[in-house]
Every structure is written in structure tokens, then in C-alpha cells.
Amino acid sequence: MTSPDTSGTEHPADTDDGxxxxxFAVRREVLGDAHVDRAVAATTELTADxxxxxxxxxxxxxxxxxxxxxxxxxxITLTALVAGGHHEELALxxxxxxxxxxxxAEIGECLLQCAxxxxxxxxxxxxxxxxxxxxxxx
Amino acid sequence: xxxxxxxxxxxxxxxxxxxxxxGTAVIDALADISPELAHQVVAWGFxxxxxxxxxxxxxxxxxxxxxxxxxxxxxxxxxxxxNAALNVGLTPHQIVEALLHTAVYCGFPRAVYCGFPRALNAxxxxxxxxxxxxxxxxx
Numbered sequence: 151m152t153s154p155d156t157s158g159t160e161h162p163a164d165t166d167d168g169x170x171x172x173x174f175a176v177r178r179e180v181l182g183d184a185h186v187d188r189a190v191a192a193t194t195e196l197t198a199d200x201x202x203x204x205x206x207x208x209x210x211x212x213x214x215x216x217x218x219x220x221x222x223x224x225x226i227t228l229t230a231l232v233a234g235g236h237h238e239e240l241a242l243x244x245x246x247x248x249x250x251x252x253x254x255a256e257i258g259e260c261l262l263q264c265a266x267x268x269x270x271x272x273x274x275x276x277x278x279x280x281x282x283x284x285x286x287x288x
Numbered sequence: 289x290x291x292x293x294x295x296x297x298x299x300x301x302x303x304x305x306x307x308x309x310x311g312t313a314v315i316d317a318l319a320d321i322s323p324e325l326a327h328q329v330v331a332w333g334f335x336x337x338x339x340x341x342x343x344x345x346x347x348x349x350x351x352x353x354x355x356x357x358x359x360x361x362x363x364x365x366x367x368x369x370x371n372a373a374l375n376v377g378l379t380p381h382q383i384v385e386a387l388l389h390t391a392v393y394c395g396f397p398r399a400v401y402c403g404f405p406r407a408l409n410a411x412x413x414x415x416x417x418x419x420x421x422x423x424x425x426x427x
């Protein structure tokens with residue numbers, strides 16, 4: 151059976167190695183070299199396959215798709231993380247959102263909107279995480 | 289006019305402009321069970337939050353689609369907000385792409401397969417809206 155991919159854009163290097171290389175490049179652009187270097191250095195036998203999956207799937211396969219720009223992808227990522235209560239990832243992606251062109255005010259608007267869907271406690275926790283993440287940045 | 293009424297009117301104007309009939313139907317459906325919940329959704333959700341100028345209506349629908357998908361079990365709300373997303377200028381292709389992106393973050397910190405069921409449910413909710421608006425197959 152042929153893959154029902156409809157993205158319409160065949161990457162020239164659409165092999166696992168190609169995805170890995172693309173994934174690392176985007177991951178570095180969005181999360182910053184310092185974070186990716188730390189993640190690579192911290193990789194152990196236990197986490198190696200997971201690190202590789204993140205690079206190939208989340209970054210190499212999804213973040214590189216053409217249908218949405220990175221700023222839009224950051225908005226979706228922030229809210230999905232708040233809804234799921236994934237605060238460690240949220241700090242990372244608040245800093246990534248700045249790199250992808252969202253202003254501090256826009257990040258605040260996004261978290262404010264979370265209050266009506268995820269509840270005030272979820273938004274309260276998210277604002278605390280974002281404030282700390284942005285303080286680290288400056 | 290009371291402040292309560294002013295906030296409600298302002299919310300209804302925003303609700304009408306974004307959600308159209310689907311939004312009004314939700315408010316009407318609450319009339320005989322919890323009109324106060326209808327008031328809260330309109331006055332606070334729309335009068336207070338959606339009316340803010342800091343993000344475009346398009347960005348706000350992306351934010352909401354991401355949350356509703358990640359929360360899970362929000363298919364009735366996705367029906368309203370996929371319609372809203374189309375109303376404010378997102379294309380079916382962009383909506384589907386947003387739900388695909390969400391799959392990564394609904395479950396990734398735990399396990400990859402936690403993400404797909406929610407993205408699948410959200411995508412089928414979107415498919416129903418596209419079908420109702422004769423937008424299938426999407427290009």
C-alpha cells in the first residue's frame with residue numbers, strides 16, 4: 151500500500167538520515183544550540199532512542215512541514231503544553247516562541263486565553279513558568 | 289445599561305463575528321438549564337478575552353484548537369471552533385496541519401501514542417465541519 155501522504159512536498163533527502171539532519175537543524179534553530187548541546191551531552195543508553203525519535207519525528211517530520219509557519223506552530227505548541235500540564239516543556243517552548251517571532255505580549259495573550267479553556271489554575275501555573283523562562287532569557 | 293449587560297452585549301458581538309450560528313446555538317441551548325453559564329461564556333470568554341486586541345482572531349483560533357485537542361473530550365467545542373477557524377480565515381489545510389502538529393505535544397513527554405488518539409478525534413471533528421461546509425476533500 152502506498153503511503154497516503156498529501157503534504158505535496160517531497161523532501162529531496164527524505165530518508166531517515168535526511169530527517170535526522172533536518173530535524174537537528176530545525177531543533178537547533180528553534181530551541182537554541184545551548185539546549186540541544188545539553189540534550190545531546192545528557193543522552194544515555196536509556197534515552198538515546200527517545201532523543202533520536204524526537205529529532206526525526208517531532209522536528210524532522212512535523213516542524214519542517216510547510217503548511218504552517220513556525221510562529222503559528224509555537225502558538226499551538228504552547229497551548230497544547232498548558233492543556234497537558236507539561237511545564238518543563240513549556241519553559242523550553244516559551245523561549246522557543248520568542249525565537250519564532252512571538253512577542254512577550256503575544257505569549258501573555260496566549261496564556262491568558264488558556265485561562266478560559268484550561269482553567270485559572272492552569273493559566274496561573276503557566277504564567278509562573280513563562281515569567282521564569284523569560285527572566286532566564288534576559 | 290448595567291455593566292453586566294454591557295459585558296454581555298460586547299461578548300455577543302464578538303461571538304457573532306467569530307462563531308456565527310454555531311456559537312449562538314450553544315447559548316440558546318443553555319437557556320432552560322443554565323442561562324448563567326451562557327452569560328459567563330459570552331461575557332468573560334468573548335467579552336473579556338476574545339475581544340482583546342493582542343492577538344489576531346486567526347491566532348486566537350489556533351490557540352484554541354491546540355488547547356481543545358490537547359484537553360481531549362472537547363469534540364463538541366471543536367465543532368464550534370473549527371467553524372470559527374474557517375470564519376476568521378484559516379484554510380482547511382492549515383486547520384488540519386495545526387491538528388497534526390498538536391499530536392506531537394499531547395503525548396510526547398509521556399509516550400508517542402498518547403498523542404494520536406486526541407489528534408485523530410480532533411481531525412474527525414474537523415472533517416464533519418468540512419463536510420457540512422462542502423469543503424472535502426481538502427486541497
